[in-house]
Amino acid sequence: MRVRMRLFGPFKEIAPAADAWRELREGETVAGLLELLQREAVLPAKLLLASAVAVNQEYAQPTRILLDGDEVAILPPVSGGRP
Numbered sequence: 001m002r003v004r005m006r007l008f009g010p011f012k013e014i015a016p017a018a019d020a021w022r023e024l025r026e027g028e029t030v031a032g033l034l035e036l037l038q039r040e041a042v043l044p045a046k047l048l049l050a051s052a053v054a055v056n057q058e059y060a061q062p063t064r065i066l067l068d069g070d071e072v073a074i075l076p077p078v079s080g081g082r083p
Helices: 010-014 030-039 045-049
Strands: 002-007 021-023 052-055 071-075
16 A cells, blocks of 8 residues: 655655655554654654644544555644744
């Protein structure tokens, strides 16, 4: 099965090659994909753990099962603003 990875913010600069189609096993979950990215050291684990994930432009829970053709966006943590 293939999913389209979309990276934003510093992730796009850290791992530009990861912003592409990715082969996964059938039934893979969002959590499984994040674990795979951590194991492969594609993106820093510390940032991945604090990031949000959207599947097909909707925020997704770690248990969400990915389907062939899904678009998976990894959104890095943000900070700033006024106290």
